[in-house]
């Protein structure tokens with residue numbers, strides 16, 4: 001929540017990948033054998049408290065896969081991930097919301113998935129609603145939202161949660177121009193408040209504006 005300060009910026013390494021590889025299984029059928037696709041290979045990365053890292057690479061380079069490994073959603077097939085006792089949360093727009101639930105309930109569940117209590121999230125609901133600019137739509141089912149509206153809800157939830165490491169998958173590239181500017185401004189505030197952020201973006205200008213360093217896949 002906003003009232004929980006993030007850990008201070010130091011040179012301390014809080015999350016590491018060592019020689020990480022991930023393979024996806026491609027299902028076979030009558031005409032095709034099961035095959036494996038190597039999405040990541042030999043990835044070494046040290047994330048230091050307070051830094052903002054941009055992940056870049058062409059489509060299919062493995063950027064989302066890397067974030068999923070960092071978030072602990074998938075386990076690497078090779079190498080290891082070393083977490084030095086930090087909480088990590090992934091915000092990606094394609095996943096996470098239940099279309100049949102209202103924006104409000106989705107915000108509450110997303111916050112709880114990020115490790116907060118129901119009352120902690122409820123305490124921030126007004127601020128989340130205001131930031132998302134969803135107004136009365138907060139009580140409507142998310143399936144009735146446009147992509148941009150979903151993006152605004154996801155982004156607003158993430159902005160009011162402060163895991164030690166916040167992973168953002170292409171969340172700054174959606175929404176209209178006005179919201180994008182607001183989202184970037186809020187991200188900059190977070191970055192300066194020493195939140196550790198790993199950000200995937202196809203926008204070079206965004207990466208150079210927001211990140212301390214980049215990792216190219």
Ligand SMILES: Nc1ncnc2c1ncn2[C@@H]1O[C@H](COP(=O)(O)OP(=O)(O)OP(=O)(O)O)[C@@H](O)[C@H]1O
Nearest residue numbers: 024025037039057058059060061062063064065066
């Ligand atoms: N669940 C899955 N099963 C099989 N293959 C997958 C799966 N998820 C990703 N892949 C494959 O792994 C590769 C890396 O995917 P990933 O989504 O990590 O790339 P990306 O760099 O984020 O791409 P983009 O820029 O298009 O979002 C791609 O070739 C993709 O087809």
